Amino acid sequence: MKLALEFDHVTKEYRSLFGRRFRALDSFSLQVYPTEIFGFLGPNGAGKTTAIHLAMGFMRPTSGNGRLLGEPFGHAITRRRVGFLPENLALYPRPAEELVRFYGAINGMRTSELKQRAGEVLEMVGLEDHARRNVSRFSRGMLQRVGLAQALVNDPELLILDEPTSALDPVARVGVRELLLKARTQGKTIFLSSHLLSEIELLCDRVAVLHRGRLVRLGRTDELLESYERTEIAARGINPNGFDKAPDRSSWNFGQDGIARIVVPREQQRDTINRIWDAGGEVISVVPLRRSLEEIFLEVTSGADSTRAGGVE
Amino acid sequence: MKPVLVIAINFVREQRWPILVMLLWVLLLAFLGLTTEAGRQGEDLLFVFKQVAVYVVAFGVFFGSSAIFNDRRSRRILSVLSKAIGRKEYLTGLVLGITLASAIYCFALGVTGSWTLGEAGFPVRQVWFLMLCLLAACMLAGTVALMFSTFLNPFFAAGATAATMGLPFLLSHTSGNAQWRLVIPVNALAAAVLKSSFDAPATGSWLPIFLALGETCVFWFLAARIFSYMDIAVSVE
DSSP, rough: OOOSEEEEEEEEEETTTSOOOOEEEEEEEEOOOTTTTEEEEEETSSSSSHHHHHTTTOOOOOOEEEEEEEETTTTTTTGGEEEEEOSSOOOOOSSSHHHHHHHHHTOOOHHHHHHHHHHHHHHHHHOOOTTBBGGGGHHHHHHHHHHHHHHHTOOOEEEESSSSSTTOOHHHHHHHHHHHHHHHHOOOOOEEEOOOHHHHHHHHHHEEEEEEEEEEEEEEEHHHHHEEEEEEEEEEOOOTTOOOOTSSSSSSEEEETTTEEEEEEEEGHHHHHHHHHTTTTTEEEEEEEOOOOHHHHHHHHTTTTTOOOOSSO | OHHHHHHHHHHHHHHHHHHHHHHHHHHHHHHHHHHHHHHHHHHHHHHHHHHHHHHHHHHHHHHHHHHHHHHHHTTTTHHTTTTSHHHHHHHHHHHHHHHHHHHHHHHHHHHOOOOOOHHHOOOTHHHHHHHHHHHHHOOOOOOOOHHTTTTTTTHHHHHHHHHHHHHHHHHHHHHHHHHGGSEEEEEEHHHHHHHOOSSOOOOOSSHHHHHHHHHHHHHHHHHHHHHTOTTTSOOOO
């Protein structure tokens, strides 16, 4: 299978005027498959934007190589099949429709085709009523939507989006989310870098977490979020006063409905269930606890898990 | 070819205010030619024409030295070069844009010069040839500046361009060999305008024009080679 995006042991070092080196990416390997929505996470300075800029050919790797839609990074013709939205987008000051047509024309699109397409993409991002307004008068959120429109104008196979929803209000964010999900159903691949972990959690099939230029976590979103370390047991018919909660490390919560929700470490699951039965209680459910992406993100970037480097899935 | 043209037209559009300021000089020439005493004193009018003419070379250097910097500083270059356009084509678009901007000025000056100098009694057959000399000089000066601006900031790029253009003149002056002026013939082309008397029949040589066009290609190639190795996403500040 031809990969949508591939980094193969890519290292990127920046050098200062005085020869000091800073390694932004360190032997970074990653594979993005066609038609998936891939989330790319990491704290500020982790190397996410550097990786994206390398993929787009804005800079060259110090070592290693990579491929974009099967062609080496920097291959101009391949970018005709790619849509890119940079972080901190800057646009030429002119009417939105004209601007989208300008970017389409640079991509070699025909004028007749562009006229129709520019209107379509502006409608997709909800700017059809502002098509003739100069973008220099747009709010940051509107600018970001024009940025999305210019990324979509060439109907790309691969969308590389660097913080696409950071300036959007919740309504616009939902709109962009729907747009991206629709793009996936049309067979497009989306590579999404974002700080908005809830967005990534909702949208992405797989996620990678980058920390200090190294890949520290990579996997399917649902698998990463599912924790096999803790379980929530729901039970009823237990008398909270007469039940022996100690000496485990569990957390107990007796609700108004008479149902007790007990979160226990996995190794204490069997013992806790036995004790519920011994006390005359009834177990309603036993569910592995789901973690949030935020918890995982904090865990891997705080150093606790930073030894799990390397592109392993 | 279309993306190159789009970049060129975009460049002219982005530089519309400097171009308009340049055209004010042409208007000044027309004003002098029509309304003042200078218009009736041919030599003064010729002096103003020559002065106004050579300003365009300085504008060519200004355009060339700041073109890439402006796009990089504003980060607009990222959304442009994320499209199916190579860096070589992007630079070609900028060279074409600089040439277009200079051509607008040269054309306006040619029209105004033909008219006002003709009114003052000068034979104006040479005017369009001299405008061609100026355009070739602008193209070369702009491309040299563009080449330097791929790795220097605009101030230093303009300085390096001035030194590069001035060196052949200095060598010809010190060695007494006029052929040095043909190495980077910006000076020779500007001198053709400055030394033109308009009294004699047209005697200008096409050689510096052809050399300027050839050297423009060489400097464009150098610029493209250097620019292909630059990390364009790195801040230029």
